[in-house]
Amino acid sequence: MNQTEHHTSAPHIAIEPWAISEPEFNPSQAALHETLFTLGNGQIGVRGAHDEGDIWAGTAQNDVFMNGFYESEPIVYPESAYGFAKANQFIVRVPNATGITFKIDGVAFNPNVGELTEYSRRMDFQTGVLTREYVWTAESGQQVRVRSERLVSFSHMAVVAVRYAVTPLNFTGEITLISSISNLPRAVKAGDDPRVGASLGGLLNYVAFKSSDNFSAFTHRTHHSDLEVVSSAMHATAPASTSHDEQQARFVFDHIAEVGQTISIVKFAAYISSQSVSKDLMVDAAHSALSAAHAIGFDGLVAEQTTYLADFWRNANVEIGGDVSLQQGMHFSQFHLLQSAGRDGKTNIAAKGVTGAGYDGHYFWDTEIYVLPFFLHTRPEIARKLLEYRASTLDAARTRAREMAHDKGALYPWRTITGPECSSYFPAGTAQYHINADIAYAIRQYTDVTGDTSFLLEQGAEVVFETARIWPALGQFDANGQFGIYTVTGPDEYTALVNNNLFTNAMARHHMQFAVNIVAWLSKDHPATLESLREKIGLTSEEIAVWQDAAAHMKLPYDAERGLHAQDDAFFDKPVWDFANAPKDKYPLLLHYHPLVIYRHQVCKQPDVVLALLLLGHEFNNEDKKRDYDYYEAITTHDSSLSSCIFSIMAADVGYTEKAYDYFMQTARLDLDNLHHNTQHGVHAAALAGSWMSVVYGFAGMRSFGGHAKFSPFLPAQWTHYQFVIRIKKRLLQVRVEAERAVYTLLEGDALKITHKGMEIEVVAEQDCVMTL
Numbered sequence: 054m055n056q057t058e059h060h061t062s063a064p065h066i067a068i069e070p071w072a073i074s075e076p077e078f079n080p081s082q083a084a085l086h087e088t089l090f091t092l093g094n095g096q097i098g099v100r101g102a103h104d105e106g107d108i109w110a111g112t113a114q115n116d117v118f119m120n121g122f123y124e125s126e127p128i129v130y131p132e133s134a135y136g137f138a139k140a141n142q143f144i145v146r147v148p149n150a151t152g153i154t155f156k157i158d159g160v161a162f163n164p165n166v167g168e169l170t171e172y173s174r175r176m177d178f179q180t181g182v183l184t185r186e187y188v189w190t191a192e193s194g195q196q197v198r199v200r201s202e203r204l205v206s207f208s209h210m211a212v213v214a215v216r217y218a219v220t221p222l223n224f225t226g227e228i229t230l231i232s233s234i235s236n237l238p239r240a241v242k243a244g245d246d247p248r249v250g251a252s253l254g255g256l257l258n259y260v261a262f263k264s265s266d267n268f269s270a271f272t273h274r275t276h277h278s279d280l281e282v283v284s285s286a287m288h289a290t291a292p293a294s295t296s297h298d299e300q301q302a303r304f305v306f307d308h309i310a311e312v313g314q315t316i317s318i319v320k321f322a323a324y325i326s327s328q329s330v331s332k333d334l335m336v337d338a339a340h341s342a343l344s345a346a347h348a349i350g351f352d353g354l355v356a357e358q359t360t361y362l363a364d365f366w367r368n369a370n371v372e373i374g375g376d377v378s379l380q381q382g383m384h385f386s387q388f389h390l391l392q393s394a395g396r397d398g399k400t401n402i403a404a405k406g407v408t409g410a411g412y413d414g415h416y417f418w419d420t421e422i423y424v425l426p427f428f429l430h431t432r433p434e435i436a437r438k439l440l441e442y443r444a445s446t447l448d449a450a451r452t453r454a455r456e457m458a459h460d461k462g463a464l465y466p467w468r469t470i471t472g473p474e475c476s477s478y479f480p481a482g483t484a485q486y487h488i489n490a491d492i493a494y495a496i497r498q499y500t501d502v503t504g505d506t507s508f509l510l511e512q513g514a515e516v517v518f519e520t521a522r523i524w525p526a527l528g529q530f531d532a533n534g535q536f537g538i539y540t541v542t543g544p545d546e547y548t549a550l551v552n553n554n555l556f557t558n559a560m561a562r563h564h565m566q567f568a569v570n571i572v573a574w575l576s577k578d579h580p581a582t583l584e585s586l587r588e589k590i591g592l593t594s595e596e597i598a599v600w601q602d603a604a605a606h607m608k609l610p611y612d613a614e615r616g617l618h619a620q621d622d623a624f625f626d627k628p629v630w631d632f633a634n635a636p637k638d639k640y641p642l643l644l645h646y647h648p649l650v651i652y653r654h655q656v657c658k659q660p661d662v663v664l665a666l667l668l669l670g671h672e673f674n675n676e677d678k679k680r681d682y683d684y685y686e687a688i689t690t691h692d693s694s695l696s697s698c699i700f701s702i703m704a705a706d707v708g709y710t711e712k713a714y715d716y717f718m719q720t721a722r723l724d725l726d727n728l729h730h731n732t733q734h735g736v737h738a739a740a741l742a743g744s745w746m747s748v749v750y751g752f753a754g755m756r757s758f759g760g761h762a763k764f765s766p767f768l769p770a771q772w773t774h775y776q777f778v779i780r781i782k783k784r785l786l787q788v789r790v791e792a793e794r795a796v797y798t799l800l801e802g803d804a805l806k807i808t809h810k811g812m813e814i815e816v817v818a819e820q821d822c823v824m825t826l
């Protein structure tokens with residue numbers, strides 16, 4: 054397939070492998086591009102709005118976010134009930150300290166008057182720099198070339214840097230550069246779309262402004278959550294004058310410039326929140342971050358960023374031969390994943406990363422089931438930090454379990470920032486108890502794939518035990534001795550509050566077995582740890598026996614006549630949604646039908662049984678997998694961005710290679726092509742990771758369950774080859790798949806046993822292992 058054939062929906066982004074660029078300024082794409090051009094480092098996210106701010110037509114959210122920096126408000130239910138989530142936490146923007154604009158002989162830049170030419174903007178995945186250039190001719194006829202560069206440092210987590218240059222092209226005159234820190238208001242309304250963030254309106258409260266020499270810092274505070282943020286700036290050279298009020302500070306630089314003489318400023322901005330530094334030390338912390346950045350300089354920061362990214366790509370790059378637009382989609386996904394992940398053990402990955410306020414900046418199961426595999430196999434230390442975040446909120450999960458009438462154990466929230474349940478719609482929220490099993494599954498994957506048992510010993514075992522305790526409380530053994538789990542919702546949000554959701558039951562079974570295995574391992578190898586844990590959480594042998602029993606007799610609904618797994622006990626009793634007569638403009642269904650209408654039918658928003666077939670593939674036989682795949686594919690709308698990638702992988706698993714490719718096409722450029730029409734609110738982090746999974750788990754057929762990598766690769770007909778690296782058991786393995794062969798190369802570490810198409814092989818250093826497909 055040639056690139057242009059499928060690349061029709063985003064002609065506004067040029068196709069190239071290592072960058073995205075826009076060749077012209079188009080206000081109708083501005084909101085979308087703000088998301089795509091977001092720069093972030095897991096802690097800070099600067100949306101890709103223009104340096105000069107809202108004066109650019111189409112500017113939607115000229116925002117800066119800090120991962121996990123939230124406001125909190127009581128949730129008001131017209132009809133409340135016991136145990137409903139009490140308060141919402143939602144991400145709020147912090148002041149924008151990146152702004153810079155200019156005046157020519159006292160006349161302010163305005164892209165809407167005069168003429169804008171030679172415009173281009175480019176975000177480079179290898180340097181991490183966003184560069185923008187244009188020529189502006191003012192109404193006076195005076196012409197300037199403007200070039201700005203921006204980066205959000207991966208090495209200095211508090212720091213954002215901007216270099217801004219203006220060159221008069223046809224005159225000598227006064228160029229005034231005005232740099233700012235701004236907390237000016239704006240408001241976005243969510244309407245009926247649950248995927249848009251609830252509220253961004255409302256200013257942060259002013260606390261203080263401090264200025265000394267070349268350093269200025271605001272402190273602002275949230276209204277209810279009692280969080281403070283310092284937004285600060287230091288310029289490479291001190292400004293001629295500084296002024297401020299409670300919401301804005303302005304730094305003015307005056308120059309008389311000759312024709313052709315470039316006037317530039319470099320601005321370093323730093324953000325510190327009271328979530329990581331105590332309030333009295335925040336301004337000092339900002340000052341040291343800025344002094345360090347100032348000493349390194351803009352070019353130095355670019356050099357550091359380039360080195361950091363070179364290392365990232367060495368450990369993560371997926372190469373796709375034969376399709377530049379998909380290659381771009383893959384690099385875009387990987388780059389944005391890197392930008393999304395909180396890595397301090399206190400923050401996580403929001404559904405929209407740090408690119409927007411969609412889904413209120415909440416963390417979901419998206420992290421453990423979709424995004425974690427990417428980090429696990431490329432940057433395992435980040436995977437660990439993501440799990441540490443969950444461990445750090447275990448107490449909140451305990452509290453939630455009590456609210457839900459569980460006298461012991463922990464129930465993780467469906468959506469949250471710092472731990473409490475923030476889902477106000479329990480049928481598709483709290484009822485998704487599978488979150489507990491998802492976290493346990495991720496802990497197991499981390500331990501098996503890295504071989505690092507220290508997380509399990511220090512924190513993980515306690516999380517797994519506490520969360521496992523909930524399952525016996527959700528059901529009972531039936532007359533046939535089978536254990537059932539009642540009134541939960543599985544991953545498919547178009548079906549709610551069911552008995553024996555297959556995904557939940559299968560994952561709960563795995564969870565309880567894992568818990569039992571941990572007990573056995575601890576009692577053999579770390580008896581003291583087991584003893585102290587038993588004491589700490591009051592774990593009894595009886596409980597462990599119940600886990601064993603419930604897991605051994607877990608009910609997995611199955612229609613033996615048709616050879617199909619049922620999504621839940623009653624699923625097959627319901628009528629199938631009338632797809633044949635469903636108008637196209639009624640999708641996504643969630644925006645056009647009351648949930649009850651949807652719940653009454655066999656219709657899936659996203660994989661549920663099919664996801665279980667992937668995560669626990671070794672527990673299902675191939676015939677069942679194929680039948681289940683066929684059945685559920687026909688009734689799935691893919692209204693969730695979490696859907697296509699899993700169908701791509703499972704299509705590959707059951708042998709539908711073309712379908713695997715088609716579904717990959719639905720996920721590989723999902724945000725770049727705005728396939729879900731809401732990327733303006735932020736990227737879809739789970740789908741970004743889904744692109745990676747589709748190649749590694751789908752086309753290459755990798756499974757690393759238990760810590761042993763198995764592959765059964767094929768090459769999509771459209772490509773010449775693909776290649777990726779994965780980390781497993783402290784090795785770095787390169788996998789290259791060509792038309793007729795797969796080549797495994799050990800880049801780091803000791804010899805590694807892997808399985809290729811059912812055959813165990815050993816890959817050793819300095820010797821390619823070439824296998825036929």
Ligand code: BGC
Nearest residue numbers: 404417418419546693695739
């Ligand atoms: C999906 C959930 C997902 C959430 C956040 C919803 O649309 O149905 O599975 O966790 O989005 O990405």
